[in-house]
Amino acid sequence: MKTPKSALIVIDVQNDYFPGGKLPLWKADQTLERVEAALAAAREKGIPVVLVQHQSGTNGSFFVPGSEGVEIHPAVLAAASDAPVVVKAYADSFHETTLAATLEALGAEELLICGMMTQNCVAHTALSRGADPYPVTVLVDACTTLDERVHKFALNALSTRVALKTVEEALAR
Numbered sequence: 001m002k003t004p005k006s007a008l009i010v011i012d013v014q015n016d017y018f019p020g021g022k023l024p025l026w027k028a029d030q031t032l033e034r035v036e037a038a039l040a041a042a043r044e045k046g047i048p049v050v051l052v053q054h055q056s057g058t059n060g061s062f063f064v065p066g067s068e069g070v071e072i073h074p075a076v077l078a079a080a081s082d083a084p085v086v087v088k089a090y091a092d093s094f095h096e097t098t099l100a101a102t103l104e105a106l107g108a109e110e111l112l113i114c115g116m117m118t119q120n121c122v123a124h125t126a127l128s129r130g131a132d133p134y135p136v137t138v139l140v141d142a143c144t145t146l147d148e149r150v151h152k153f154a155l156n157a158l159s160t161r162v163a164l165k166t167v168e169e170a171l172a173r
Helices: 030-044 076-080 097-105 118-126 149-160 167-171
Strands: 006-011 049-054 084-090 111-116 135-145 164-165
Touching: 006 030, 006 097, 006 118, 030 049, 030 076, 030 111, 030 118, 030 135, 049 097, 049 118, 084 097, 111 118, 111 167, 118 135, 118 149, 135 149, 135 167, 164 167
Parallel strands: 006 049, 006 111, 049 084, 111 135, 135 164
Antiparallel strands: none
16 A cells, blocks of 8 residues: 655744744744654655745734744754745635645645644644645644643544644654
8 A cells, every 4th residue: 555645734833923922822842842853754754844934914913024923933944944935824824825736746645734823724724625635634742822722622623624643643654
């Protein structure tokens, strides 16, 4: 049986979500460590990575274009320096972006999704009509949101539609 070609999608791991940013999230630094572990495992296995960056309009309260907060976290950029970056303006990373074309160019057959925020951009991307052609796995330990309760509620809601695995479970094969 052929193993599908995976692609790792890292959503919105941006400076505004970390301490000192405009909307620090629950366990942002620990989540970053898990994202880095996913990036290292993907690199070791030759799995392509796509970084997603949210940009709000100039009237937004965070992720404002040109601000330090909108930038992808430097640790992610260092770990995936050659990864394409898809810029989005909506929670769904497929909506009005180049994500579908990028995945097609990479030959992706399966999506591994991690990032910020679990109940918003991660969930909307995992459940997107654009993700329909792919088996989707959300890396539960490489995602975070406002607090633990919202994170768990979001994962429970996703559990009926996508696979939920840890970084090790998803990238062990």
